[in-house]
Amino acid sequence: MARPRVKCAPEHVLVFDLDDTLYLERDYVLSGLGAVGAWARERLGLVEYGNFLRRKFEAGARTQLFDDCLRDLDIDPTPSLVGRMLAVYRQHRPIIELAPDAANFLTNIAPHIAIGVITDGYLDAQRRKIRALDLYRRGVSLGICTDRWGRAHWKPDRRAFLHMQEYFGLANRCFTYVADNPVKDFIAPKALGWHTIRIVRPGRIDHADHPARHCDAQRVIENLGEL
Ligand SMILES: [Mg+2]
Numbered sequence: 643m644a645r646p647r648v649k650c651a652p653e654h655v656l657v658f659d660l661d662d663t664l665y666l667e668r669d670y671v672l673s674g675l676g677a678v679g680a681w682a683r684e685r686l687g688l689v690e691y692g693n694f695l696r697r698k699f700e701a702g703a704r705t706q707l708f709d710d711c712l713r714d715l716d717i718d719p720t721p722s723l724v725g726r727m728l729a730v731y732r733q734h735r736p737i738i739e740l741a742p743d744a745a746n747f748l749t750n751i752a753p754h755i756a757i758g759v760i761t762d763g764y765l766d767a768q769r770r771k772i773r774a775l776d777l778y779r780r781g782v783s784l785g786i787c788t789d790r791w792g793r794a795h796w797k798p799d800r801r802a803f804l805h806m807q808e809y810f811g812l813a814n815r816c817f818t819y820v821a822d823n824p825v826k827d828f829i830a831p832k833a834l835g836w837h838t839i840r841i842v843r844p845g846r847i848d849h850a851d852h853p854a855r856h857c858d859a860q861r862v863i864e865n866l867g868e869l
Pocket residue numbers: 659660661662663821822823
């Protein structure tokens with residue numbers, strides 16, 4: 643395995659989740675819905691479809707958006723049509739930006755700290771987000787999209803966390819995972835003896851709706867300036 647490219651040997655590795663940790667996921671969703679809206683306008687002549695999608699999302703809808711907005715326009719949401727829209731959504735080039743505190747944090751990293759990213763989600767989409775946020779040029783040494791090993795290895799699976807440990811070759815106590823979702827984010831790093839921090843960004847998409855599986859971090863912050 644290649645050694646990490648960092649300024650000097652790191653003593654600690656700060657590993658971040660991506661969505662709603664380094665940037666607001668709602669910005670990605672709106673960017674994707676805009677791309678699907680443009681596609682529907684050009685390919686299907688559905689001028690209002692993009693606005694329907696955006697309004698439904700803003701009103702709180704989180705699933706079946708494509709289907710429901712097609713039905714609103716009296717169009718049958720066939721699996722093939724919805725599948726094409728999902729592909730446009732996941733393969734669009736996202737217009738997203740780091741949260742200001744995240745951008746500021748990454749420009750002021752101490753030399754003995756290395757930065758990693760572990761993110762869930764469809765491989766294509768997550769890779770495009772990492773590219774859009776220019777994370778490798780902003781000091782991230784290793785970004786792991788868990789989907790590279792398939793859905794079974796999305797969080798809370800440990801594989802990405804073990805891979806991160808092996809890559810940097812440091813003891814488990816030298817790692818901290820910063821993420822937003824207590825349903826799945828902290829189970830593996832806590833079991834492996836990492837430090838854990840939950841970030842609660844205003845404007846995040848709320849996932850805390852499965853209290854039975856809730857596993858919280860050791861510390862809670864509202865922005866990365868608090869680190
Ligand atoms: Mg997240």
